[in-house]
Amino acid sequence: MAKKKEELDEETLALINWCIEVEGWLVKGGATVEQAQEHIEEQIEWFTDQFYDGLTPEEAAKEALA
Numbered sequence: 001m002a003k004k005k006e007e008l009d010e011e012t013l014a015l016i017n018w019c020i021e022v023e024g025w026l027v028k029g030g031a032t033v034e035q036a037q038e039h040i041e042e043q044i045e046w047f048t049d050q051f052y053d054g055l056t057p058e059e060a061a062k063e064a065l066a
Contacts (some may be wrong), residue, residue, distance in 0.1 A: 018051050025061030039064065 008016070019040055026036035040047055043064070050060040 015048065015051050018057055019047060021057030022047060022061050022064075025058050026064065029061060029065045031065075 023033070023036045023040060026039065027033055031039065047060060047064075050063065055063070
């Protein structure tokens with residue numbers, strides 16, 4: 001029996017895509033891709049809060065780099 005592929009809801013996909021954009025801004029701010037990904041993973045609750053507070057990826061990255 002084939003296992004059905006789990007689909008993510010629109011909100012989860014939006015958060016993932018937002019985090020990908022934040023990663024890009026962190027890299028532009030001087031982090032390596034690995035450092036950016038690690039920081040987002042370690043601080044995912046904070047980044048999730050920023051997402052729901054309406055910050056743009058650029059604003060969240062600037063806050064993270066401050």
